[in-house]
Amino acid sequence: xxxxxxxxxxxxxxxxxxxxxxxxxxxxxxxxxxxxxxxxxxxxxxxxxxxxxxxxxxxxxxxxxxxxxxxxxxxxxxxxxxxxxxxxxxxxxxxxxxxxxxxxxxxxxxxxxxxxxxxxxxxxxxxxxxxxxxxxxxxxxxxxxxxxxxxxxxxxxxxxxxxxxxxxxxxxxxxxxxxxxxxxxxxxxxxxxxxxxxxxxxxxxxxxxxxxxxxxxxxxxxxxxxxxxxxxxxxxxxxxxxxxxxxxxxxxxxxxxxxxxxxxxxxxxxxxxxxxxxxxxxxxxxxxxxxxxxxxxxxxxxxxxxxxxxxxxxxxxxxxxxxxxxxxxxxxxxxxxxx
Amino acid sequence: xxxxxxxxxxxxxxxxxxxxxxxxxxxxxxxxxxxxxxxxxxxxxxxxxxxxxxxxxxxxxxxxxxxxxxxxxxxxxxxxxxxxxxxxxxxxxxxxxxxxxxxxxxxxxx
Ligand SMILES: Cc1cc2nc3c(=O)[nH]c(=O)nc-3n(C[C@H](O)[C@H](O)[C@H](O)COP(=O)(O)OP(=O)(O)OC[C@H]3O[C@@H](n4cnc5c(N)ncnc54)[C@H](O)[C@@H]3O)c2cc1C
Ligand code: SF4
Ligand code: SF4
Ligand code: SF4
Numbered sequence: 001x002x003x004x005x006x007x008x009x010x011x012x013x014x015x016x017x018x019x020x021x022x023x024x025x026x027x028x029x030x031x032x033x034x035x036x037x038x039x040x041x042x043x044x045x046x047x048x049x050x051x052x053x054x055x056x057x058x059x060x061x062x063x064x065x066x067x068x069x070x071x072x073x074x075x076x077x078x079x080x081x082x083x084x085x086x087x088x089x090x091x092x093x094x095x096x097x098x099x100x101x102x103x104x105x106x107x108x109x110x111x112x113x114x115x116x117x118x119x120x121x122x123x124x125x126x127x128x129x130x131x132x133x134x135x136x137x138x139x140x141x142x143x144x145x146x147x148x149x150x151x152x153x154x155x156x157x158x159x160x161x162x163x164x165x166x167x168x169x170x171x172x173x174x175x176x177x178x179x180x181x182x183x184x185x186x187x188x189x190x191x192x193x194x195x196x197x198x199x200x201x202x203x204x205x206x207x208x209x210x211x212x213x214x215x216x217x218x219x220x221x222x223x224x225x226x227x228x229x230x231x232x233x234x235x236x237x238x239x240x241x242x243x244x245x246x247x248x249x250x251x252x253x254x255x256x257x258x259x260x261x262x263x264x265x266x267x268x269x270x271x272x273x274x275x276x277x278x279x280x281x282x283x284x285x286x287x288x289x290x291x292x293x294x295x296x297x298x299x300x301x302x303x304x305x306x307x308x309x310x311x312x313x314x315x316x317x318x319x320x321x322x323x324x325x326x327x328x329x330x331x332x333x334x335x336x337x338x339x
Numbered sequence: 340x341x342x343x344x345x346x347x348x349x350x351x352x353x354x355x356x357x358x359x360x361x362x363x364x365x366x367x368x369x370x371x372x373x374x375x376x377x378x379x380x381x382x383x384x385x386x387x388x389x390x391x392x393x394x395x396x397x398x399x400x401x402x403x404x405x406x407x408x409x410x411x412x413x414x415x416x417x418x419x420x421x422x423x424x425x426x427x428x429x430x431x432x433x434x435x436x437x438x439x440x441x442x443x444x445x446x447x448x449x
Contacts, residue, residue: 071433151354178446213429216373220366225377247350247400254354311382 003335004029004098007068008076008089010275011039012061013309013324015104017063020328026335029069029096031076033270039106045136045255047317048180050205056224057317067207075270078167086278086304090170091330099304099338100331103288104324105190107310110159110263111166117230118158125239125256126156126231128263129174134179150259152185153241155228156198160264169285171264171309172314175202178262179215186219188280194221197228197243197252205316224252232257265314278305287313306330340426352383359403360441365402368439374429375399381423381433391416395433396421414440 007014010032012175017066020130021028036042038058047054069288071090072236072292080087112120112128120126125144126136137142160171175198182194196215201223203209213222226243233239267286275281275288280300283289288311298307308327309320366372381395382388393416401409414437421434 212376213374216376217370245404246408248352248353248397248404250350250404252352252354291422318377 003100003338004096005100005102005335006098006309007102007104007332008098009033009039009104009106009309009311010037010070010072011104011106011309011317011320012041013039013106013311013320014062014102015058015065016069016321016324017104017308017328017331019061020325021331022044022065022067024328024332026045026332027069028069029063029071031071031074031090033073033075035073037065037070037072040109041317043130043137044133046180046184048176049205049211051180063111076274076277081278088263091107091286100335101305102327102331103271103274103280103300103305103307103311104309105268105273105274105311107287107314108268109267110165110171110266112158113261114156114165115162115204115261117157118228118259119231119233119239120261123231123233123239124237124258125233126259126261128261129177129181130263132185132260136184144258149189150196151193151254151256152182152189152258152260153228153254153256154194154196154260154262155241157227157309158261158263159266161329163200167264167266167286169264169314170200170202171266172204173316174212174262174264175200176205178260179208179211179221181260182221183211183215183219187250188313192257194219195256196221196239197226198223199225199227213263226252253268265310271311278302282307285313287311298323298330304334305333342437352404352406354404357403361407362402364444365436365439368443369436371429371431372399372402372436374431376418376429378406378428380428384401384424384426386420387416387418393417395437398399398437402444410440 005028007028007030010030016032018028018030041054042058044054069246075091077089077091085097088096109130135144161163178196186194203212225247228241229241230242231239239259240255242253269310281289290297291313292300306327379396387393393413398410423433
């Protein structure tokens, strides 16, 4: 039971795994690069599909992991492979010898300014899904006019399903996030017209389709099938969006007070850095490569190194938590075989 | 208005200018009209579609895009057989919807 277990990344995956490992009698070590725990979920407001407050989820996970050794503001400087273990050198000067590493480094939100045609960072009225969550949390964003928005648009698949943006993958969570955020905006501004520009609506999860039906039936959100091709600004600072309404086969344009870009989930460059240090392979989608994408998603190809959460691809919160629990059990069994 | 890639200016849809008053009136009578997911089941089963191009999917879409004229000419061919209602997976009573559309859009329809 004295074996060191190093968890790299203190997002929800790392926290949940730590909580489970503590329950199994281990004393895991969490290494978190930023100054706080919770990862991306700590930035969100309410979570689909039940609008659970994100801070409750994160708060519970942090409470369950307090007994772990937690290093904030800490990165991995380098890793030396020893005979049957790893020597991990941290940026705070501490070094740890361990046989078991759990990688929970998560994802990055696609940098929407790379899609220049959408004008993020150029036009004032263009924001991202992350900015909107931030506004739901803080009410603080000068780009959002609380008292007088006629029309708001959501652009799906920003930096996803886009070979030019080097991310041909579907990010999976942004369709449902768009629907969720569209409803939340409509609840705050019932008079505002809300449009979603989509290519496909991928409502794969439990109760997601109900969300979509509710968005249509109860909130009158208008879904327009067509990818936004370009965005421009007019004289009074509103944005003009052009797309093809592919259901009618006609070009469509609309002037909006706010445009929300659904930036996708891409591999975190910090994950790749860690992967390079321990010679872990990268999959063709840019995320960390599992031993097997069907049966062994939480196993890396190397003995003693495991994954959980969005470091291996886009995941929802429940999927991430399930993987973290599975990884904790896997580590427990692995540790027994070593004895 | 310069549309950038205009083919025929009349076919382009400018959502800023769409008058939604009648569609909202329709929505008050037929709340389910918002639920259409454009699956096309209604159109493929419609006996009038083959010879006239009648399409319930297109009717609902055109009303939301301010293309009411297209709707009126399409709807003339509906026989009110109700097959579209039978197949709609979103449970929209399309036959009833058609009657309501006629009521609301008739006066200046033509
Ligand atoms: C806009 C948006 C909204 C979403 N809303 C929902 C929702 O409502 N419901 C839902 O189920 N899912 C939602 N998701 C998905 C959810 O965010 C993810 O499932 C979740 O964040 C994955 O958790 P994770 O711990 O794997 O990764 P992350 O949240 O990315 O956490 C990774 C952690 O590791 C740290 N880290 C990274 N690299 C290193 C390193 N080298 N060294 C040390 N630390 C490192 C990071 O700082 C971070 O704290 C949403 C996603 C997006 C983009
Ligand atoms: S989940 Fe939806 S918005 Fe996100 S990449 Fe996939 S299809 Fe596009
Ligand atoms: S009721 Fe009209 S639209 Fe519906 S299937 Fe019959 S003919 Fe077609
Ligand atoms: S069958 Fe129903 S949901 Fe499908 S297109 Fe027709 S009206 Fe819409």
